[in-house]
Amino acid sequence: MISLSSYLFISLVLFLCGIFVMVARKNIIAILLGIELILNASALNFAAYTKFLNNNLEGHIMSLFIIVIAAAEAAVGLGIVIRFFQLRESIHIDDASTLQN
């Protein structure tokens, strides 16, 4: 039987990896990937808690919502990245430091 703390440890590692990716990488797509990692970490947390503490389906439903949101977010984010690349011919995050032009 895998304990709750193991789940939470995996989740923490995922979360920290996501943070690290978001902070360290300059590629916007990589940052989007970091966000996916963080979302997955939180989804894992929901699933783990509901399994060990509640025994009902609330956490699972929330996890499904998070997966849907992640998909929508990836779609919108990639759309923005493509439009940005059309404008700047770059997907470097520091090129997106001005509010216009």
Add this chain to the structure above:
Amino acid sequence: MDYTLTTVAPIVLLPFFAFVINAFIVKRFTKLAVGISCAAIFGSFLYSLKIFIDFLSVYSTNYYIHKVFTWFDLSAGEHLFKVNMGIYIDNMTAVMLLMVTGAATLIHVFSTWYMHDDPRFGRFFVYLSLFTSAMLGLVLSDNLLSVFIFWELMGFCSYSLIGFYYEKEGAGNASMKAFMTTRVGDVFFLLGILAIWSVVGSTTFVDMYAALAAGKLNGIMILGIPLATFAGFSVFMGTMGKSAQVPLQVWLPDAMWGPTPCSALIHAATMVAAGVYLSLRMYPIMEAGHLTTFIAYIGAITAFGAATVALVQTDIKAVLAYSTISQLGYMVIGIGVGSYNASFMHLITHAVFKACLFLSAGSVIHSIHCQEMPQMGGLRKKLPYTFFAMLLCCFAIAGVPFFSGFVSKDRILGDALVMATENKAFIGVAILGFGGALLTAFYMFRMLFLTFFGEPRDHHIYDHAHEEHIGWNSNVPLLILSLFTLGLFYSGSFTGQGEVNLFGSKYEWFQTLIKKPEVSTVAQFTDYQREDLGMTDTRDKVALTKAAYDSTYGLSEEKAHHIHVVHRIGAVLSIFIAFLGIFLAYSMYVKKTLNPGWWTNKFAAWTRALKNKYYFDDLYVGKIIQKGLLPFNDLLSRFDMGFYDKYGVDGWATVNRWAYSVSRWFDNNIVDSGMVDGTGASVRLMNVVLRTIQSGRVQLYFIVLIVVLASYVLTLRF
């Protein structure tokens, strides 16, 4: 006769409004201005006539109208400081009002003829109206303060009218001289007002009388002089300035630079009489101050001295000017010897005949365009009406019986004689008075004979005289005034003594109504009530008892007899003297049995002194002004330049410059650099800080977000 302030005010306000309208609105429309002035003064005359008739119908010496209002009130708690203004009308005021408005009306009418071809015709009437309203205001005043205000206003009008022909340098100088000389008296007058104010707490005449009767003035000293003496003397100095008494008489002869009608109105009939009028009002103070001997001698010296100077004058107006001074001297003698009533009567009679004399002189001057008597002569045929008027006036001033001058002057001289018999100190007054009367008769008839009798001495001037230019408005005033030189209007009898029916009275109305304010009459004011200006008059009108109008009432039989005898001697003496003077003039200038040239050669030094007016002008200009005042002036100017200018003005500039540099430093360094620029710098600093935070780098924001969140969570955890 219900008088309130509003029903009396038109007397003063009509001419005043005429002045305002003429000076500020009408201006160019000369004919309209003249009409307004004349109508206004005639309206005042009618009002005055009504008041005069009302007072005569009451016929009481105790009746008076006194209405007051508070001008301003600065009282603080116990400390009273309240200035009242008001009107005070008694018999004397009523007579004065009638005289002033009557003479002024006739002079206005005469001026329409005399001044009609003058380019400043309208302006002349502006001044005349202002002057008349000021004089009427003075007469109606119930206190010294408003008397002083109107007094100065008249001084200003006098100044303007003397300098009316300002193109002439002499006129300008004369106007300044008149203003400055009367100023000497005015300063003393103001001092007197302050002295009275400081003790009585009011300058109202009746308050003064009440204080005097209550003995409040006793034992109060100012500079070691009793208050009554100080105040009386100071006010009398004002009189000396205004009424041209020695030694402040120098301005009046020079005042003849003005147009002749204004000389008639101001420097003969009314304004100079204001000084005497004031002295009469202040008589109780002067008497309490034991000033009567001094006053009598000032008057006597003036009366005699001016008469002697008049002997040698050749200018017709100068003769009249000196005769004015001399006659004013007689009025002052009257005050000094306690001949209150006669002094006031002489004021009135003199105003009438002197106005007439001046108008006649104006008529002559305007007809022949010449003022020098040696160039006249024989004008009797050319100017018959003028001659007639002047003849009557000369009779009056010389003191011929049946004429007004005799009635009044004889009584002054008679009282002087009575005083001389009682008090040796007054002998000089009587001698100078009678001597002056002799000279008066002589020089007036000298003027008359030189002007109107004999052969024309300058045929060019004589032929040039154009009587056809003389209109009704020159002759009618003359004739009306000359009618009132008859004595019966004033005395009620031809001789000035005895009984006659006039104005419903069996006795002399003038002598009865004008009463010397002795202690008993002054005492009636100790419990008087002020009446508010809006109240109608409700005072008791006590008719005179028979005893009150007996001139010897209250005297012992012996004394009354003595006075009667002395008066009779005086009357005979003055009649004799008048005819002697006329006879001397006749024999010198008509019959030529006496040669005036012989007399001038015989008394050459005296003649020179007289021609130079006793060197008063030389004394004032040469000694007092050039030796005294100008060095003092220099000293003051040096003090001014060396001290006030150098240390005060320039020093203040230095202080200012220093303050300015401090202020500039403060402004530049603290305000400008520190505060204004500092604000900008602080904003710029904030800008640098905020710009580094808001870099637009999403990852940086994210790091901050993470750190803040983490620290928040950790804080909660521990």
